[in-house]
Amino acid sequence: MTSPIDLSGKTILLTGASKGIGAATAAILGASGAYLVAHYGSDRAGAEAATAAIPEERKLLLGADLADLDAVEAMWAAALAWRGRIDVLVNNAAIMPFDGGFDAPLADFDRAWADALAINVMAPARMMRAAVNHFLESGGGSIVTISSWAAQRGVTNPATIAYGASKAAVKSATQSIARAYAKDNIQAYVVAPGVVRTRLSEQFAATQGGEEKISATLATGEWVTPDELGRLVAFLASGATPQLSGSTLDVNGASYVR
Structure with missing residues (x-):
């Protein structure tokens, strides 16, 4: 794999590098010349x-349970110690619980919310806290958050x-960082994919009547590929467009236009 983007010298910490979007992004960041800290569960x-x-x-693999905030802190410390600097987080x-509907038993409903908030919000929040404080000391850096079109349009x-x-x-938290720390050379971007060719999306499609039914709702009739998202993350990590900081980048093939 080759990449037209040059990330040589940049140290990037990527969470969830073992599957789907994360796996594709890990490969692309590596092909772009980055030093990669690849987290897995x-x-x-x-x-x-x-x-x-x-x-x-040029790579360091770190395992951590993101539901354990002590493990999150330890992962950041190990990632930072590797090269003494992190340029991009x-x-x-993320996880997508499928048993948290309003008609679910209360225990299942509460567990779905607790799990989603722990891994999808609290863990990234801890990572962003550590990143911002590090960037303030080191002269700047970037955060890229993978959100979802569900953050804008609901599920x-x-x-x-x-x-x-x-x-x-997590989208709102990332935007708040962009606004608060723009003058400190800290950029923060949100990527909001639509239906991506991942295990989670395939599981979701199964709950909605199958892939054909989901594809029929899309303007292009096609799902987003993880590679396309990986290329976008690499571009944002390059720092080529710092004035894009704070933006939410919709990647859904014109199926949801704001």
Whole structure:
């Protein structure tokens, strides 16, 4: 894999690098010359596969349970210690509970919300806190948050309402960082994909009558590829357009236009 974007010398911390968007992004960031800290939850083999083409000296694989905030802090510390600096944080890891609808038992409803908020909001919030404080000391840096079009338009399946709400929360937090720290050379971007060819989206499609039904609602009739999102993340990580900071970049093939 080759990339037209040059990230040589940049150290990038990417969460959720073992599957889907994260795996594609890991490969593209590596092909762009970045030093990559690739986080994974339990799937180390997935992270190893995603980063297989990256030279050993340019990658560090770190496992951490994002539901454990102590583990989140330890991961940041280990990532920072590797090269003494982090230039870009990519908040990608997320879960989508499918059992948190209003008609679900209360225990399931509460658990879906607790899990989504823990992994999709609190873990990224801790990472962003650490990143902002580091960037203030080091002269700047960038944050890229993978949100979702669900943050703007809500979810189709109310059983995933906690997921949509969590993506709205992390979107708002990222935008607040962009506004508050623009003068400190800290950029923050939100990427809001539509239907992406990932395991989570395939599971979601199954709850809505299948892939053909979902594809029929899309303007292009096609799902977003993880590679396209990876290329966008690499572009944002390059720092080529700092005045884009604070923006939400919709990637849905014109299916949801604001």
